[in-house]
Structure formats: structure tokens, C-alpha cells
Amino acid sequence: MQTKIDTILVLDFGGQYCHLISRRIRERNVYSEIVPHNSSLEEIKALKEKFNVKGLILSGGPASVYGQSAPKLDYRILEDDMPILGLCYGHQILAQAVKGKVEPAACKEYGITYATIDKPVGILEGLSEKEKVWMSHGDTVCSLPDTFEILAHTDNCPVAAFRHKDKLIYGLQWHPEVIHTENGAHMFNNFIFNVCKCEANWQMEDIVEKMVQELKNEVDNDKAIIGLSGGIDSSVATALAAIALNEKLTAVYVDHGFMREGETEAIQETFSKFKINFIVVQAKERFIKKLESVTEPECKRKMIGEEFIRVFEEEALKTGAQYLIQGTIYPDVIESGSSKNSANIKSHHNVGGLPEKIKFKKILEPLRDLYKDEVRKIAKMLDLPNELVNRQPFPGPGLAVRIIGLLTEEKIRAVKRSDKIVREEIKEAGLAENLWQYFTVVTDTKATGVKGDARAYGYVVAIRAVESREAMTASFAKIPYDVLEKISTRITNEVPEVTHVVYDITHKPPATIEWE
Numbered sequence: 466m467q468t469k470i471d472t473i474l475v476l477d478f479g480g481q482y483c484h485l486i487s488r489r490i491r492e493r494n495v496y497s498e499i500v501p502h503n504s505s506l507e508e509i510k511a512l513k514e515k516f517n518v519k520g521l522i523l524s525g526g527p528a529s530v531y532g533q534s535a536p537k538l539d540y541r542i543l544e545d546d547m548p549i550l551g552l553c554y555g556h557q558i559l560a561q562a563v564k565g566k567v568e569p570a571a572c573k574e575y576g577i578t579y580a581t582i583d584k585p586v587g588i589l590e591g592l593s594e595k596e597k598v599w600m601s602h603g604d605t606v607c608s609l610p611d612t613f614e615i616l617a618h619t620d621n622c623p624v625a626a627f628r629h630k631d632k633l634i635y636g637l638q639w640h641p642e643v644i645h646t647e648n649g650a651h652m653f654n655n656f657i658f659n660v661c662k663c664e665a666n667w668q669m670e671d672i673v674e675k676m677v678q679e680l681k682n683e684v685d686n687d688k689a690i691i692g693l694s695g696g697i698d699s700s701v702a703t704a705l706a707a708i709a710l711n712e713k714l715t716a717v718y719v720d721h722g723f724m725r726e727g728e729t730e731a732i733q734e735t736f737s738k739f740k741i742n743f744i745v746v747q748a749k750e751r752f753i754k755k756l757e758s759v760t761e762p763e764c765k766r767k768m769i770g771e772e773f774i775r776v777f778e779e780e781a782l783k784t785g786a787q788y789l790i791q792g793t794i795y796p797d798v799i800e801s802g803s804s805k806n807s808a809n810i811k812s813h814h815n816v817g818g819l820p821e822k823i824k825f826k827k828i829l830e831p832l833r834d835l836y837k838d839e840v841r842k843i844a845k846m847l848d849l850p851n852e853l854v855n856r857q858p859f860p861g862p863g864l865a866v867r868i869i870g871l872l873t874e875e876k877i878r879a880v881k882r883s884d885k886i887v888r889e890e891i892k893e894a895g896l897a898e899n900l901w902q903y904f905t906v907v908t909d910t911k912a913t914g915v916k917g918d919a920r921a922y923g924y925v926v927a928i929r930a931v932e933s934r935e936a937m938t939a940s941f942a943k944i945p946y947d948v949l950e951k952i953s954t955r956i957t958n959e960v961p962e963v964t965h966v967v968y969d970i971t972h973k974p975p976a977t978i979e980w981e
């Protein structure tokens with residue numbers, strides 16, 4: 466008989482970082498599943514048949530516990546003996562459940578804050594007196610009944626961390642899952658291994674097998690096509706689908722005209738080595754025509770998403786495919802607002818950008834629950850070539866979302882050339898390995914310059930270079946000034962459309978990585 470694996474369930478209250486909690490657990494080799502916030506005690510007990518449920522985490526969420534449609538918790542869960550950790554909204558709903566006082570914060574806290582650890586015990590064991598934590602909340606817990614003790618506070622939040630005196634119930638107002646919380650990993654280790662007593666007995670390989678089997682079962686004797694952009698996600702999805710479907714699979718690469726310089730050739734070169742049906746569709750003209758007069762970013766994304774599907778449908782007719790496979794990953798889903806209770810940040814071309822009517826039996830997304838670095842791990846397991854495993858992520862809509870305003874020939878030229886310069890200089894300086902992404906954005910602003918003693922009036926181009934682990938959060942990279950200087954000099958010298966180069970020094974959040 467197969468032994469049950471230790472599991473932590475995450476109750477989804479709609480927070481942007483709900484899945485990040487789950488993956489923080491999985492990256493410690495402990496399995497985690499996300500379940501709806503209103504799962505009943507009976508439903509959770511039923512899951513114990515399948516998993517060795519060792520603890521629950523209540524995620525954050527955008528609501529106020531006093532809001533009319535505030536997501537609720539089955540309070541009977543607190544009577545069970547399972548360890549529970551509430552984060553942000555989860556912290557507040559726990560406080561509300563035990564008749565503590567939750568009020569709108571006098572001063573809302575967004576971003577990095579320093580918490581004073583009053584009692585470094587339990588989940589906070591081993592932490593210093595002052596901890597750098599990341600918060601984003603409007604309500605705050607002001608007091609709790611005597612059965613609880615306060616473990617930490619901040620200037621604006623009297624109960625920033627608490628625990629029950631006898632039961633294993635904890636609350637944190639901050640987000641340990643976000644990398645800006647300096648010792649978030651330590652807090653997770655404390656909860657997972659010391660409080661919940663989990664064993665690290667789960668591995669990524671288990672997921673690969675499951676995904677291949679699911680694709681096999683779903684497609685059965687039919688055929689499928691897969692949208693292949695050459696980025697890591699769609700490439701891994703292609704490799705998985707190839708294992709599951711062999712010759713029943715056709716990979717379609719759409720050149721929409723917003724690809725980086727040399728991209729189409731590089732992808733052709735890489736995939737000619739794969740044993741799959743591989744089609745390149747030249748679709749520049751139809752995409753550029755469609756986007757001719759579009760300036761609004763969400764509209765751009767949706768039009769690109771729709772046009773992609775139309776191209777895939779045409780190719781499916783030719784091959785007789787009934788299924789479309791996509792390399793959608795979790796951040797695409799969450800940012801497109803597709804999780805219950807979560808807000809739409811931007812419509813990723815393959816999720817929120819999809820048209821309502823689609824001529825496919827079904828869209829299959831084997832990587833939908835994963836983050837980029839988990840996808841890279843799978844890529845390594847599948848022995849994909851290094852140049853693929855280490856590729857920078859590239860958005861489906863391509864350079865179209867790196868040109869603000871109208872997509873003119875002039876701006877397309879400027880973004881392609883400046884992007885190439887940034888790639889070359891970052892590589893030359895040996896910085897590529899530590900950066901998540903590095904590229905340029907052509908803004909819709911023109912500014913005066915002087916080139917060769919004459920007045921010049923050109924575009925302002927922004928350099929964006931970020932460090933990240935999974936793209937849900939990112940920090941702007943502290944690129945050495947001499948590298949920035951070289952990039953800026955080359956761009957203004959080699960790209961005639963540009964007069965000014967600026968460096969984007971915003972983290973995500975509050976910014977996003979791409980500008981549109």
C-alpha cells in the first residue's frame with residue numbers, strides 16, 4: 466500500500482500570493498494543495514483519507530473581514546487539533562473567529578516594515594528583535610482574548626503576530642511567502658517542520674509523471690496542437706506533451722512580428738532537433754494590422770490573445786487536432802484575475818486574453834499550478850538543452866507590451882535594437898545568470914537631446930532589469946553604473962530614434978515586471 470505523504474493545505478482567500486504559499490511549502494519537499502477558503506471541516510477530514518494532512522494555512526486576500534461579501538471560514542476547523550497559520554487576511558479572520566478586535570488600521574501599511582518580535586517562540590523561534598517584513602493590509606488586529614499571546618507588533622499594528630497559548634494556532638499580519646520578508650524562509654521552516662512536524666518526503670518527479678498521464682488520458686486517441694513561443698514554459702509543455710502524445714502532437718510557433726531580434730531563427734534551430742511536428746506560421750502582417758490603432762494595454766493583450774487562438778484554430782483544421790495545449794503557468798493565471806476573489810492585474814495572452822468562443826474541444830494546461838523556477842526544474846529533469854533551460858522569460862505578446870502607446874514601425878525598430886544592446890551588454894558583463902529578466906521599454910514620451918551639435922527629438926527608452934525567483938515579486942537589479950553607462954551610450958549612439966535612456970528602479974510590487 467502506498468504511504469500517504471505529509472501535506473499542508475492552503476485555504477485560498479483570494480490573495481495574490483496564495484499559490485506562493487503553496488510553493489514555499491513544496492520547495493521544502495513537503496506536498497501542498499490549495500483548497501477553497503470555505504472548505505468545511507468534513508471536506509478537510511475527507512482529504513485526510515488521501516493525504517497525511519499535517520497543517521492548514523489560511524492565505525491573505527483583498528477583502529476586509531467586515532466586508533459584505535467577505536470570504537468566510539468554517540470556524541469548526543479551529544476545534545480540530547490540526548496546526549493552523551493565518552497570514553494577513555487569514556490572521557484577521559482567525560482573530561475575528563476567536564472574538565478578538567479587528568479594526569481598519571489608522572495608518573495602512575504597504576511594503577517593507579520592521580516588526581518588533583516580542584516573543585521569539587514557535588513560528589518565530591530563532592528570529593531577531595527587529596525583523597524586516599513585507600505587509601499589505603488595511604485592517605489590523607487590535608486585541609485578542611486571554612487564551613492568546615501577542616508575539617510581535619509594528620508601529621501601526623499592535624498584534625502583528627500571535628499564537629494560542631495551548632493550541633497550535635498562529636497568525637502573522639505580514640507575508641512570509643514574499644521574498645521581501647527577509648526571514649520568511651525561516652518562518653516557514655519553523656511552521657512546517659517544528660510546529661506541523663512534517664517530513665520532507667515529496668519530490669517534483671511525482672508531478673511530472675502525473676502530468677504526462679493526465680495528458681494521455683485527456684487526449685486519448687485524438688490529436689492536439691501546442692502553442693510554442695520558444696520561451697521556457699511552452700517548451701517544457703511541449704516536451705511533456707511529446708512524451709505523452711508522440712506523433713499525435715503538432716507544435717505551432719507564431720511569428721507575430723513582435724519577437725526579439727534573431728528569435729525566430731533561434732527557435733527554429735532549437736526545435737529542429739526535437740522529434741515533433743513543428744510548424745512556423747508567419748503572421749506579422751495580420752497581427753500588426755489588427756493592432757494598428759490600439760494603445761490601451763489590456764486591449765492590446767486581449768487582441769493578441771484572440772489572434773493567437775485564431776491562428777491555432779486554422780492550424781488545427783489542417784492537422785485535425787481537437788485539443789489545444791498551452792504552457793500557461795501559475796503567475797499568468799493569478800495576474801489575469803482568474804482565481805476566485807483575486808484581482809485582475811493584467812491579462813496574460815494565454816489566460817485573460819483568450820476569446821470567449823474557441824473552436825477546440827478543450828484547452829489543456831499541464832503547468833498551470835507551477836511557478837517558473839519549478840518549470841525550470843522540470844526542464845532539467847527532462848534533459849532539455851541548456852540554452853532553453855536558461856532562457857529569460859519572454860511574454861507571449863512579445864515586444865508589443867514593451868512599447869507604450871501606438872505600435873509604430875519607428876518604435877518597433879527602437880525596442881528591437883535597444884533590447885539587443887541590453888542583452889549583449891548584460892552577457893558581456895557576466896550578469897545574465899543572476900538576473901530574471903533584462904530588456905528595454907520604449908515609452909510614449911519624446912524628449913529633446915543634442916546629437917552631433919544638432920537638436921534631436923527622440924523617444925525616452927527605459928531599461929528594466931530585475932531579480933526574481935518566480936515573477937510574483939521582483940527587485941530591480943543593482944546593475945553597476947559602468948554597465949548602465951555603456952548600455953545608455955550604445956543605445957543613444959546606435960538607435961537613432963532614442964535621445965534619453967532611464968533606468969527603472971521600481972520593485973514588484975508595486976510595479977509589475979513588464980510595463981504593460
Ligand code: XMP
Pocket residue numbers: 766796797800811812813814815858859860861862902936973976977978979980981
Ligand atoms: P509581470 O509584468 O506581470 O510579468 O510582472 C510576470 C512575468 O510574466 C511574463 N509575462 C507574460 N508571459 N504571457 C506570458 O506568457 C503574457 O501575456 C505575459 N505577460 C507577462 C513577464 O515577462 C514576467 O516574466
